[in-house]
Amino acid sequence: MIRVLLVDDQRLVRAGLRMLCESAPDLEVVGEAENGQQAIRLAEQVAPDVVLMDLRMPLVDGTTATTRIRAARPSVRVVVLTTFDDDDHLFPALAAGACGFLVKDAAPSELLAAVRTAAAGESPFSPSVLRRLVDRAVRSREPAPSTLPASVTAREREVLALVGAGLSNKEIGDRLHLGVTTVKTHVTSLLAKTGASNRIRLALLAVEADL
The missing domain is CATH 1.10.10.10 (Winged helix-like DNA-binding domain superfamily/Winged helix DNA-binding domain)
Structure with a gap:
């Protein structure tokens, strides 16, 4: 069973994510947080395998929360789920330790697959996000x-x-x-x-x- 922590400041979004995750027999929602501060505390209390992390939240943002959760529990896999599909959000989140990045218009099946992919130690990205990462690497002429x-x-x-x-x-x-x-x-x-x-x-x- 994959233990999932949901982090988003919108109650309706969390409710939708919970319903989706609980529709899968191999996923269990072990907690919900409405800001990064709660997420950091809950990650210690409920020991999730995967955190679905929003970025723009009150008190503590998702990028900071990701850094602190990963510092305390390196085995936790953080997948960013956000409306903001741009480099200003993508690269700081990855630098903070997020293993994947999805936009909120992802299909339900894509999100469930991303949770499973992250739990398996891989890195789920929306196709458009992965293409941007590759394009940036090409422009940077990485070897x-x-x-x-x-x-x-x-x-x-x-x-x-x-x-x-x-x-x-x-x-x-x-x-x-x-x-x-x-x-x-x-x-x-x-x-x-x-x-x-x-x-x-x-x-x-x-x-x-x-x-």
């Missing part, structure tokens, strides 16, 4: 090989192309008719073969390899 190692298989190239498109492991599995475990194995292999340190670097590789 990455422009061609793929010869050891990368045809199937791994297919998986890499979909990582570059911002798809989660489940979405990739659905697209390629593979199990999630198989997709994770391919992603792990890609990380090892390419030397990429994380999923964003793999997405950058997919762009530079023109997949």
Whole structure:
């Protein structure tokens, strides 16, 4: 069971998130907070696996709360869920320790998948957000090989192309008719073969390899 803490200053938003999470048999909402201050306290009390974190809130904002929660409990996975899809909110949240970033117009299935992805140790991003991260990396000319190692298989190239498109492991599995475990194995292999340190670097590789 994945333990989820909901953090948002709007009661209706929290109610909607609770209903959505509780509709999934593998998710359990263990607490709600209406500001960052409450979130920090509740994270200690209820020990969530995943925190769905709003950013703009009274008393303590979501970015500060993320920093303090992650400092106290490094194993907690924080996924930002916000209306503000811009770099001024994205990059400080990631620097604070958030593992993912979704906008509030995400489909319910995408949000549930993001919680599961985060709990599994991966980084869920809305496709538009992942594309911006890749574009920024390209503009910054971060070091990455422009061609793929010869050891990368045809199937791994297919998986890499979909990582570059911002798809989660489940979405990739659905697209390629593979199990999630198989997709994770391919992603792990890609990380090892390419030397990429994380999923964003793999997405950058997919762009530079023109997949």
